[in-house]
Amino acid sequence: MGSFSSTSTPDIRFDSNHPFPQRFEIIKFLGEGGSAVVLKCFDTFTHQDVAVKFAKGKYKLKHEAEMMKYLMKHKLDQQNVIKFHHSFSSNSCLVFEMCDINLKDYIKQRHPLKMQEIRTVIQQLATALEGLKKVKVIHSDIKTNNIMVVNQKIKPLQVKLIDFGLALHSNQTSQPINQCLFYKAPELILGLPYSTALDIWSLGCVMGKMLLNCVLFPGTSDYENLCYFTDVLGPAPDYLVDACNKSKGFFKKSNSNQWILKTNPFTVTCGILGRGTP
Missing domain, CATH: 1.10.510.10 (Transferase(Phosphotransferase) domain 1)
Structure with a gap:
């Protein structure tokens, strides 16, 4: 099994529930999310560098593994979708092209x-x-x-x-x-x-x-993004607001019986020119 050579990489612990396949030598840490980490590895079977997505803790990657197998069955890797190679350790380890x-x-x-x-x-x-x-x-x-x-x-x-x-x-x-x-x-x-x-x-x-x-659209909430949408694209048409089930949370009727975006009392301005971007 490979091991991290850099002290800047996170401490990832492999256990019997999530065994890391010994065919892969870990080269470096690439990134992580809430449920998995991604590692650059050398596949000693194929002699190629690959990206290995490994589940963290109690998480599994079963859904993604099944979805990738479905996409590869339909040859979506030939249409600019990442190529999926294998899954290991009860779908806790997914292997992709690097x-x-x-x-x-x-x-x-x-x-x-x-x-x-x-x-x-x-x-x-x-x-x-x-x-x-x-x-x-x-x-x-x-x-x-x-x-x-x-x-x-x-x-x-x-x-x-x-x-x-x-x-x-x-x-x-x-x-x-x-x-x-x-x-x-x-x-x-x-x-x-x-x-x-x-x-x-x-x-x-x-x-x-x-x-x-x-x-x-750099809003910090759904409401702020609706403000940005309105600035850039104009008001949402009435028929669209009529159809949505969250209309009263964001819109109100005007005196002319048209839907208008509510004013947020905690927002100084909704205009794009009135706020910085992240």
Whole structure:
């Protein structure tokens, strides 16, 4: 079993419930979330570097493992979705192709990006979303952290969509989705029915981030983001507010019987020019 050579990496403990496959030699720590860590490893069987996602504590990665097997069955790795190799240790260990850097860090290093560079990346992600739509899967967590540049030196504009831990099938749209606020689609805020279209909204937010190197809708709450949406896109049409089940929480009727966004007494201004970006 591999071990960490750097003291800056977190202390990850492997136990009998989550055995780490001995075929992998750990090279370095790449990142972590609430339920898993990601490690760069050397696969002694294939003699290749791979990215290994390993569950933390009581967590399992069964859902993501099943989703990745489904996507690989439909060859989505040929449509800019991360290639999934194997799962080990009762789905506590998932093995993916190794990529270079996430898009968030790539933007920081390379900003300002040229329009052609942005177009090339967005076209690849649109291809990935088209593939997901055909197999009736919603990613639901598209953001710059979940997009990887394959190799910034050799293939600086080739990207892959990663992290399908929150992905769901289109027939599961009754489930609540906890989407990142900066990329959260309006239908989720308003309690409207959602579909694969919410991934398109998130992709548009990614495109804005690539262009401006800042978040398009940097609200700290659903209400603040509705303010930003109104500033940029105009008021929500009445028929849309009529259909949502959270309308009275955010809107009120005007004297002309039209829906208008409520004024938050704790918010000095909702205008984009009136607040800084994170």
